[in-house]
Amino acid sequence: MTPPASQTPALQTQALVAGYEPDLPIVRGVDLSVAPGELLVLLGPNGAGKSTLVKAIAGVVPIHSGSVTLAGRDITRIPTHRKIAEGLAFVPQTENIFATLSIHENLQIAAAVLPKPVRSEKIAALYERFPDLAAKPSRQAGTLSGGQRQMLAVARALIVDPPVIVLDEPSAGLSPKIVSEVFEMLQQINATGVTVVLVEQNVKAALAIASRAVVLVEGRIRHEGVAADLLGDPLIAKLYLGTGHSPDHSQEAEHP
Ligand SMILES: Nc1ncnc2c1ncn2[C@@H]1O[C@H](COP(=O)(O)OP(=O)(O)OP(=O)(O)O)[C@@H](O)[C@H]1O
Ligand SMILES: [Mg+2]
Incomplete structure (x- = not known):
């Protein structure tokens, strides 16, 4: 369920620029707003900057400019361990x-x-x-x-x-059956009121459990919308997610 837009976001980035080297931004001005109770999936092709974005939010990649707020509190510059204490949980990919x-x-x-x-x-x-x-x-x-x-x-x-948990590809390397188990666990966590931000390559399965989806391309948000709408939009998958991740080729129209 998506709460009213007037609510203070559980997690928000504003004009976030981040990267490993000071003169080489990877995340290039991201405005991401996650409402309390949402399960948001962050998609995008390899190298789009998804991991870099969530690592910057978690405090393990340098933020060049912009801000990160957690329930309205500015956590941009505080160290990772304090972000956890503030209520931001992060599960890195490795x-x-x-x-x-x-x-x-x-x-x-x-x-x-x-x-x-x-x-x-x-x-x-x-x-x-x-x-x-x-x-x-x-x-x-x-x-x-x-x-x-x-x-x-x-x-x-x-x-x-934590009120918010951010996970970077928790399904990587798992068999389809185990992926379903992991996603079911995330749904259960979300059902207890925890806001979930999920980076995923497993597009179809992730969109099936998410309320909203954001597509990151070359460090910028290229598309965002209701997860179910993206799931039914093969063109989005084809353009932004790599053909290997197209949700349903059987219904795909010809795009010569
Ligand atoms: N530790 C690092 N030091 C320098 N550059 C890095 C580092 N990690 C990633 N990059 C670069 O940052 C860019 C974005 O990488 P990132 O890992 O954030 O993408 P991603 O969207 O998570 O990709 P994937 O789907 O493969 O996980 C890439 O160009 C990558 O080469
Ligand atoms: Mg990644």
């Missing part, structure tokens, strides 16, 4: 768990940002939510399946009860 540590140790490290007295109770709440993790807390995270690893990464991010 290295989102400690592979040599156990499930429980991974959760303990994530809980370290919380006051000591509440840590074990928050971990217990996560185990209740993720029974697969609770079943074997001493198992080394590196030995988990791809889907279980993503579950652990998401569980770690949720330990602070």
Whole structure:
């Protein structure tokens, strides 16, 4: 459900310019507004700057200019760990768990940002939510399946009860069945009121669970709209998402 436009965005960027080198902007002036409770999917071809955008929002890529606000609070210049404490959870595409540590140790490290007295109770709440993790807390995270690893990464991010969670391609490298499980988990998280921003290459599946979609091309927003509308628009897929990601070729009109 999309809340009224008058509501303060859960997450917003204004004229955001960001990149790895000071003189080489990758994100080139992005105005992104995510309403509370939305599940927004960020799409775009390889190299469009999707990861760079979410990393800049999370504070791990330098912001050159512009702003990032979380529920109206300016978080542009604060360090990553404080962004988490402010309520912005980020699940990077890679290295989102400690592979040599156990499930429980991974959760303990994530809980370290919380006051000591509440840590074990928050971990217990996560185990209740993720029974697969609770079943074997001493198992080394590196030995988990791809889907279980993503579950652990998401569980770690949720330990602070964030109002907003941003995920960079959580379905990368997973089989279609596991992708559905991961997306179902994200829908459930969204249903509890958490605003979700999801970077995805799995266009069709992502549009099916998203309320709104934004297409990034060469560091700029090229298209945005209701997810269901994009899903039914093969031309958008063909033009901006790469032919390999076209949602439904069977209904595609000829575009000579
Ligand atoms: N660590 C880095 N240092 C310098 N340039 C980088 C770095 N990571 C990415 N880039 C460059 O930034 C641009 C955007 O890359 P980015 O990873 O944000 O794209 P993306 O949309 O996430 O692509 P993909 O769909 O492949 O994940 C590319 O030109 C890429 O070469
Ligand atoms: Mg990327």
